[in-house]
Amino acid sequence: MKEVFGNHALFFAFSAVALALVLGIAALVFSIHRQEDVIAVRQKPRIGLMLYGGRDEAGWNRQHAAGVLQAARRVGVDVDIIDHVTFNQARADEALSRLAAEDGGHDFTIATSADFAEAAQMLHDGGSYMDVALPRLDGQGKNCVPYFVRLYQGEYLAGILAGLTTQTGRIGYVASTRNPEVCRSVNAFLLGAQETRPDVRVLVKFAGGWSAPDDEQQAAAELVAEGCDILNSHQDTMNVQAYAAAHGVMFLDYLEPYATSSGLGLATVECRWDMVYEAMLRDYLRGRFRSMYWIGIEDNAVGLGGFSLRVSEEARARVMVEEQRIRENGSVFTGPIYDTDGVLRVADGEMLSDAALIHLDWYAEGVEFP
Structure with missing residues (x-):
């Protein structure tokens, strides 16, 4: 190198x-x-x-x-x-x-x-x-x-676990900015949580950037004040996890485990970026790129792992069942899904297409912006 x-x-x-x-x-x-x-x-x-x-x-x-x-x-x-x-x-x-x-x-x-x-x-x-x-x-x-990567699939599994774990029914989510990537993750996380606790709410605050330490921790503090007993994030740093660990709040890891002995981390949304890059580089050497590289659970590139001792065997088993279902049909956005204004966005039995996911700009019913 x-x-x-x-x-x-x-x-x-x-x-x-x-x-x-x-x-x-x-x-x-x-x-x-x-x-x-x-x-x-x-x-x-x-x-x-x-x-x-x-x-x-x-x-x-x-x-x-x-x-x-x-x-x-x-x-x-x-x-x-x-x-x-x-x-x-x-x-x-x-x-x-x-x-x-x-x-x-x-x-x-x-x-x-x-x-x-x-x-x-x-x-x-x-x-x-x-x-x-x-x-x-x-x-x-x-x-x-x-x-x-199809990060939203891992977020859906994290939501399954969070829905099984929350006591207040209110889960905090610190996000960077409003864009389709974040929108997919927040919606998938909510839908997973609703599978295991239908009345759950996901409260979202935006930090305004991918790496904004003060704003991320401030957002985390405000979400805890709103009654959230679990924190998740879609940031490039570990600032939300650091705040949660320091203040006795359960949290989910994104990309890698937060190094702490607090035992408050529930699991990690894992992404195998090396698999994406290897596919890209091999295609380059063969002489032709694909139109797009977007892989997920079906290719073992995304998952939920690193479960803490707080997570029961029953909860892990439920996550594994949902992971297998995604492997078989690939979708976590199956209707009916309504947005925050009550508009039907995905009809009953329909699946949101990749084209729609790429440009996603609405939030599902159950997402709140306190």
Whole structure:
């Protein structure tokens, strides 16, 4: 693994046709066909990884760094990392441009935040055709490779457990911002909880960002004051879990277990990001990307694990039953489902399509915003 830093002037231009004509060595070139583009890739392509935080930061950044490196080792490619790329547009532009040009340029870069989409598009518009994988499913941008995991399936299982565990019937959920990813997770968590406790309510507060320590802990405190006896979160950090552990409140982990001896953590929504990245990298080396990478329980990429001693064998068994059901039919959004305004969004017996899930912008009845 090589660190990528430096400020010297850089330039990189890559064209499949020109490379084949000039070098005339077809055996040393892989062609990547995505939509109508053909991109020449060297026999040993260079892969970039861009993180907005540190590779060792607990939560999102550490999980993705580890996943990419595991996948890269299995397929036999090297990864160059730029981390601590903030959500500053100029910084993102600089980091992607550097990867496109550094030491002859990278063939493919994984950028682990949807907020880097604008930088990826600017890179393409500026004449660089380096493909950039982004964790967003709308596929915007000619050089975008969309990916994610079906995180909502794990959140549904977490909801099953929370519904079995809550005493107050009020569960707190600290979310980053209003977007389809968060909406899917909140709704799935609620639907799971309603399966085991129909009168349950999920109270949601938005922290306003993926990493906002003070706002996350303030939101957690306000939810506990509202009577929530379990906290869940959809953040890139472990701040909500830290608050819960320090204040004697049960919680659910997202991405990785929160390191504590409190015993208050119930279970962890687990994501195998390495499986997504391995599929992506293998397809790249074979010469063709899929239109989208979105895998879940059916591929063993998502689940609920790390159960604490607080969770009974009966509760674990119920979670396993629901997990098997998802494996068989893949849906946690089966109607009837009404939204918070009482509008029927999914008819009885119908399943919400992937297209609808990708653009989800409504919350299910039972979600509250105190």
